[in-house]
Every structure is written in C-alpha cells, then in structure tokens.
Amino acid sequence: MISTARLVLNSEKKQSTQNGRKLQKVQKVVIAGGGTAGWMAAASLSKLLGKSLDVTLVESDEIGTVGVGEATIPPIRTLHKLLNIDEQAFMRATNSTFKLGIEFNNWGQKGDSYIHSFGVTGKECWAGEFHHFWLRGKELGIDIPFGDYCYELQASKQGKFAFSANAPMNFAYHLDATLYAKFLRDFCTDSVTRIEGKIQQVNKHQESGFIQSLTLESGQIVEGDFFIDCTGFKGLLIEEALHTGYEDWSHWLPCDSAVAVQTQANSDPLxxxxxxxxxxxxxxxxxxxxxxxxxxxxxxRYTSDDQAKATLLANLDGVTINEPRVIKFKTGRRRKGWNKNCVALGLASGFVEPLESTSIHLIMTGIVRLMRLFPFDGVRQSTIDEYNEKLTSELHSIRDFIVLHYKVTTRDDSPFWQHCQSMEVPASLAHKIRLFKETGRVFLDDGDIFRVDSWTQVMLGQGLEPEQYHRIVNEMNKDELTRFLAGMRSAIEQRVAQLPSHQQFIQRYCKAS
Structure with missing residues (x-):
C-alpha cells in the first residue's frame, strides 16, 4: 500500500481561486508508468501541446507490462496522423499487420461464424440503414449473406488487402504492444524527460488532497502540477493515493482471467x-x-487456470515460443477517470475485456479528451466533470456492445453460456436489443464508438433477426431491388478481385526487418 506524505505546495505557482482553493497553472506533467498508455500519453502531450508543457515520464525497467493488447480499431490512424507518424516506419518497427475486422466463431451457436468488419455494409437511405433493404430482399427470396455487401469483409474472407487514394479501406492494425511502446518512446525522446525508477510514495497537498510529487525508491522526488496514472491494474495514483473507487461490471462481463501465449507463424497472416x-x-x-x-x-467460476491453459494449448496452430502466463482482472472502471489533478489511462482506469479491441482506443480517446480540456490555467471542477461525463458515456456504450456478444446467443451447452443467456443486462442494452428485434431499428447513443454497421453485423451474425423492416424500402419493386442488390455485390466482387494478398501488400509496403 502506498503511504502518503503531506507536503506544502510552492505558493509562487498559485493563481486564481475556485471554491476557496487557489488554482495552480499546469506547466509540468508527470506520467507515472510507461507501456502503451504511458508512451502514447507522453508522445501526444509533448508533440501536440509540448511548447507550453514540461513532460516527464517515470518508469522502471524492472516492472513488466501486461502487453497482450495487440489489436486496434481504425481511429488509431487519426492519432497517428495528428502526430505525423510515418505509417510504414511504425509498422516495420512494431511487426504490424493490417486488420479489417474480427471473425467470431461459435458465438451465436456452435458451428456459426461471422465477421464484424470495419467497413460499411451496402448503402443506406435517409429513413433506414441497408439492413432494411437486405431484409426485404430475403423476404422476396434474395437470400444472400449480409456480409456479401461489405468490401472490407469480403477482402477479409479472401485474405486480401490494399489501399490507395482511389480505393480506400477502413482498417486498423495488429501490432506488438511492447514494440509499440518502444517506438513511441524513441519517437518522443527529444521532447520527454524519462526517469528510471520505482515509485515508493505519492505525496499529496495537505489541504486540497491534490498530488504534488512522487518519491522514488532511490529517494528522488519528482514534482508536477498534473499527473497521469499509467501504473496498470494497481492504480498507484488514482486508487491507492486518491481512493477513487471501482465500479464492478463482472455481473455483466463474468470473465475474470486470461492466459496468453505467443506462437511461431506457420502461414501468411490473415x-x-x-x-x-x-x-x-x-x-x-x-x-x-x-x-x-x-x-x-x-x-x-466455470473452469480452472490449468484447464483453460490446456484448452488453449490444444487449440493452437503453431509452436509456442514462450511460456503461457495467466492474468487476473476484474471488469469494470474507476468511478472517476479524472480525480483532482490526476487522470488515469489504460489498465489504471479500468478494464473492459479485449473482445472488440478497445483497450488502446480508450487510451487514445482519454488522451485526446484530456488535451481538448487541458487545464493550462489550473484544474477546475467543471473541466473534471465534463471529462468524466464523456468518459462514462463512452465506456457504457463499449460495455453494452461487448455484453451484446455474450447475451445474444442460443448456446446452452455449458453452465457458462447458460449464465450468459439468462443474465440481466444494462437497461440501455436491453432496449437496443428489443428495439432491433421488434422494429429493425438501431439508434446510437452519444458515446457510441461503434457504428450501426457494427451493431447490425453482430446482432445478425449471432442470430438476432428483426421481425420487421422499415417500409420505405417498399418504394423499390422486386426488380429494382434485385438490380440494386446485385449491382452492389458485383462492384465489390470486382474490387476485391483486383486486390493483392495481404501478405503481398505487407512485403511491398511495410515488411519488418
């Protein structure tokens, strides 16, 4: 447990007041912990806000990182563009491949398979999305898989990839998280002060409770005006020092463990x-x-670590290159992402399991939100409240989307799936499921990062089919709808046929040395 020393702030830095508390300009930011979260924050703040900030990162080479998060979603490309990161150099350095989506096997029922892709499916009209046209087509006997109307999904199935200005694709990356942190560290080495050492103590202001400094095991004291907690599950600053509290989501997301292992590649990457x-x-x-x-x-609750490890090892398609390791977690979130003069990122802020590759995305959006609200003239409660409100909306939408995968299933072949089928889900998700089932409509919440395409791909893919469709599609007669649907499929087939294989594109564009 971290002890707390109560030190007095330098009065020369104090500015105006709020609720009797003197505001202190934020000029020095201290990031506690490295890894993906720490170095993403360091690179972003130093490169995009750096002229007015002194950014210091404290990390210890003796402390390992969880480092299993190797998949991303497309918005990471936006951050890279802001930072002027060279995509080819980044991909070579991080052993990266391209990602067009996720293939889900055995989720709706055993033997099922579908892909949640990053692409747009079909074409929509003002009154209804494409799945309404597709449902009308099924009713008329045009029984073509929903995914046949998505370019990225069809490229995925055929193991193909390429992009150009004339033929864009919506994609993300598979990357080595450890190498990614190293890449970002090298990227901002000229704009960030790195201090090696373990944090022994978090020192707080006697009156305000704000964090003032970190004391390292070496005795060195690292002072700051604002702190970012990237210390992993422990949350040394946000939890052990500031006692923020944790909101447990395990009643909706029951998985609490993971075992991870790496294998040699024995085929071209998909x-x-x-x-x-x-x-x-x-x-x-x-x-x-x-x-x-x-x-x-x-x-x-439903299996042992040893059984999970044995099942994983029995279902690998390559030779292992490291020892499997078990990671324990509790799904949920800190009750506040920003508390006093501290923002938590990554595992320090909570953990929503990696089913839809949102961990690195949440780090990124937390950083961008912080930069947009950055308290240059002092930390104000209104700023904290805005950050936390937007974070809550985002987290709830991600939570609902992931819970959807477990809830919408007909599997009852094990106690685990029986539990998932029968469990109560958040009211916001229950409404979305019911609305789609009864009307075919999907309406997004303010914090939704997943589009209607994503919700429909998962719900349809796992066997939830609407009882009706929007009658606007009846404005097309059968012949018109047949031509409309066939034209889209034909255009996609022609585009995919011209693509090189994923491996061929990697060899040409970003082959790692």
Whole structure:
C-alpha cells in the first residue's frame, strides 16, 4: 500500500481561486508508468501541446507490462496522423499487420461464424440503414449473406488487402504492444524527460488532497502540477493515493482471467483477428508478421487456470515460443477517470475485456479528451466533470456492445453460456436489443464508438433477426431491388478481385526487418 506524505505546495505557482482553493497553472506533467498508455500519453502531450508543457515520464525497467493488447480499431490512424507518424516506419518497427475486422466463431451457436468488419455494409437511405433493404430482399427470396455487401469483409474472407487514394479501406492494425511502446518512446525522446525508477510514495497537498510529487525508491522526488496514472491494474495514483473507487461490471462481463501465449507463424497472416468461443470463455488469435498472439479469456467460476491453459494449448496452430502466463482482472472502471489533478489511462482506469479491441482506443480517446480540456490555467471542477461525463458515456456504450456478444446467443451447452443467456443486462442494452428485434431499428447513443454497421453485423451474425423492416424500402419493386442488390455485390466482387494478398501488400509496403 502506498503511504502518503503531506507536503506544502510552492505558493509562487498559485493563481486564481475556485471554491476557496487557489488554482495552480499546469506547466509540468508527470506520467507515472510507461507501456502503451504511458508512451502514447507522453508522445501526444509533448508533440501536440509540448511548447507550453514540461513532460516527464517515470518508469522502471524492472516492472513488466501486461502487453497482450495487440489489436486496434481504425481511429488509431487519426492519432497517428495528428502526430505525423510515418505509417510504414511504425509498422516495420512494431511487426504490424493490417486488420479489417474480427471473425467470431461459435458465438451465436456452435458451428456459426461471422465477421464484424470495419467497413460499411451496402448503402443506406435517409429513413433506414441497408439492413432494411437486405431484409426485404430475403423476404422476396434474395437470400444472400449480409456480409456479401461489405468490401472490407469480403477482402477479409479472401485474405486480401490494399489501399490507395482511389480505393480506400477502413482498417486498423495488429501490432506488438511492447514494440509499440518502444517506438513511441524513441519517437518522443527529444521532447520527454524519462526517469528510471520505482515509485515508493505519492505525496499529496495537505489541504486540497491534490498530488504534488512522487518519491522514488532511490529517494528522488519528482514534482508536477498534473499527473497521469499509467501504473496498470494497481492504480498507484488514482486508487491507492486518491481512493477513487471501482465500479464492478463482472455481473455483466463474468470473465475474470486470461492466459496468453505467443506462437511461431506457420502461414501468411490473415487481415483479421479471430475470436473463437469455448465452453467457458473465448480464444483470441492475432497474426503479426513474424509470430501470432494467442490467448484464452475465461471465467474462473466455470473452469480452472490449468484447464483453460490446456484448452488453449490444444487449440493452437503453431509452436509456442514462450511460456503461457495467466492474468487476473476484474471488469469494470474507476468511478472517476479524472480525480483532482490526476487522470488515469489504460489498465489504471479500468478494464473492459479485449473482445472488440478497445483497450488502446480508450487510451487514445482519454488522451485526446484530456488535451481538448487541458487545464493550462489550473484544474477546475467543471473541466473534471465534463471529462468524466464523456468518459462514462463512452465506456457504457463499449460495455453494452461487448455484453451484446455474450447475451445474444442460443448456446446452452455449458453452465457458462447458460449464465450468459439468462443474465440481466444494462437497461440501455436491453432496449437496443428489443428495439432491433421488434422494429429493425438501431439508434446510437452519444458515446457510441461503434457504428450501426457494427451493431447490425453482430446482432445478425449471432442470430438476432428483426421481425420487421422499415417500409420505405417498399418504394423499390422486386426488380429494382434485385438490380440494386446485385449491382452492389458485383462492384465489390470486382474490387476485391483486383486486390493483392495481404501478405503481398505487407512485403511491398511495410515488411519488418
């Protein structure tokens, strides 16, 4: 447990007041912890706000990182563009491949398979999305898989990839998280002060409770005006020092453990992640250029660590190159992402399991939100409240989307899936499911990062089909609708046929040395 020394702030830095508390200008930011979260924050703040900030990062080489998060979603490309990161150099340095979506196996029922892709499916009109046209087509006997109307999804299925200005694709990356942190560290080495050492003590202001400094095991004191907690599950600043509290989501997301292992690559990498459901959880497969990341997310109430490890090892398609390691977690979130003069990022802020690759995305959005609200003239409660309100909305939408995968299933072949079928879900998700089932409509909440395409791909993919469609599609007669649907499929087939294989594109564009 971290002890707290009560030190007095330098009065020369104090500015105006709020509720009797003197505001202190923020000029020095201290990031506690490295890894993906720490170095993403360091790179972003130093490169984009750096002229007015002194950014220091404290980390210890003796402390390992969880480092299993190797899949991303498309918005990471926006941050890279802001930072002027060279995509080819980044991909070579991080052993990256391209990701067009996630293949889900055995989720709706055993034997099922569908892909949640990053692309747009079909074409929509002002009154209704494309799935209404598709449902009308099924009613008329045009029984073509929903995914046949998505360019990225069809490229995924055929293992193809390429992009150009004239033929864009919506994609993300599979990457080595450890190498990514190193890449970002090298990227901002000229604009960030790195201090090696373990944090022994967090020192707080006697009156306000704000964090003033960190004391390292060496005795060195690192002072700051604002602190970012990237210390992992422990949350040394946000929790052990500031006692923020934790909101437990395990009644909706029962998995509480994971076992991870790497294997040699024995085939060309596919441009998608694979998530395969098992009797007590699910298995991931993430292909990098020279190896494959694998893991099993499971619920310890329904299986043991040894059984989960044995199941994972029995379902690998390559030779292991490291020892499997078990990671324990509790799904949920800190009650505040920003508390006093501290923002938590990454695992320090909470953990929503990696089913839809949102961990790195949440780090990124937390950083961008902080930069937009950055308290240059002092930390104000209105700013804290705005950050936390937007974070809550975002987290709730992600939570609902992930819970959807467990709830919308007909699997009853194990106690785990029986629990998932029968469990109560958040009211916001229950409404979305019911609305789609009864009317075919999907309406997004303010914090939704997943589009209507994503919700429909998962719900349809797992067997939830609407009882009706929007009657606006009846404005097309059968012949018109047939031509409309056939034209889209034909255009996609022609575009995909012209693509090189994913491996061929990597060899040409970003082959790791």
């Amino acid at each position: 441009p998608y992640t694979r998530a395969t459901a098992h009797e007590f959880g699910w298995q991931w497969r993430i292909p990098l250029q020279s190896r494959v990341g694998n893991g099993m997310v499971f619920c310890s």
